[in-house]
Amino acid sequence: MGLCRFCDKPAGFLKKEHRECREKYNFGTFTIRSMIASSLFGKVDKDEIFQIARESYIGEEELKSLILNGLDEAIDKALEDNILTEEEEEKLKVIFLEFGFNTDELSSSKTYEKLIKSLVLRDVLEGKIPNRVKIEGVLPFNFLKSETPIWIFNDVKYYQLKTYRHYVGGSDGVSIRVMKGVYYRVGGFRGYPIEETKLTKVDEGILCITDKHIYFGGRVKSFRISYDKIVSFTPYSDGIGIQRDSANAEPEYFITNDGWFTYNLVVNLANRV
Ligand SMILES: [Zn+2]
Structure with a gap:
């Protein structure tokens, strides 16, 4: 007899999951994603999200990808009307930090890249010259001394x-x-x-x-x-x-x-x- 892919307990003849476990899982992923997607409008309770993840059989890796999807939605929503404010930037950064994303995960994430791009645009709109990217390797261009x-x-x-x-x-x-x-x-x-x-x-x-x-x-x-x-x-x-x-x-x-x-x-x- 197979084990339930969620709770690891016997799932019944020819079954791979319990219906209740699947429902809990679906509800958990939906709730977490929505909470993160609306995170710029309120406060995100980290402990509550971890608890929902535990109760819904959502593992650590999967939780991270849910959070990235939710953040992506939050950033898109914020960018619809205007560029990100400093307050929004702060909230997003706190979420990245609280859910333990490391440098490698951040640098390979399209969502994090979108955040940085938004901040670059904000700098330019405020008349500042952005200094937010580190250039690795040698560029084949002969820049002027005075350009960035x-x-x-x-x-x-x-x-x-x-x-x-x-x-x-x-x-x-x-x-x-x-x-x-x-x-x-x-x-x-x-x-x-x-x-x-x-x-x-x-x-x-x-x-x-x-x-x-x-x-x-x-x-x-x-x-x-x-x-x-x-x-x-x-x-x-x-x-x-x-x-x-x-x-x-x-x-x-x-x-x-x-x-x-x-x-x-x-x-x-x-x-x-
Ligand atoms: Zn189960």
Whole structure:
């Protein structure tokens, strides 16, 4: 006879769990997640949460992942209306601390990253230059002495909107040998140009945002753009589009997989310059 996956007691013929245990577990996970998700509106009672976890057969690892899910929801809710306040930041940090997340768990957590990103944006909005990330390794960029790297996105795809001209009609497929003194009949030029724009992936690499420039370092292309050379920014769910201040510049796109952060960061830094 199998044992109940929750309480470890005999579960009955061909059964893997007791219905009551499953119900307790479902109720416990729901309650804890909701308590954490609304933690910015009240106080979280750590002991109560530990007690619910114990009574609902929720293990330590699972409790941590429930807490992260709840925090993620709390941060999203807070960011809907505005950037995180210092009071909200404090509450979130206390939760990370109280539930014993270590440095490794934090640095690999998307939720913690979202918290840090929110704080970086708050700094920029308050006119401060954020100093919240530690850059590991050597960046392939030649920064100015007076500039500060603020964020680095890895594995960024760089796209350009390219216009291709090609001709339809006319003497398709015929090669014309240029000879001196030969007159080409007008009919040979009957084709008309078609302009077609295509989003073309140019490269993939690192995007570094500083207080003065956007740097891109890829396998084939590396460049920096000063904020005052950008005329417009376009937000996308997964990145940002820019248009440089030049008559024949094609729109360029950086896909960072976080349009919210990239757009807010870059536009607000550009506004300061
Ligand atoms: Zn059971």
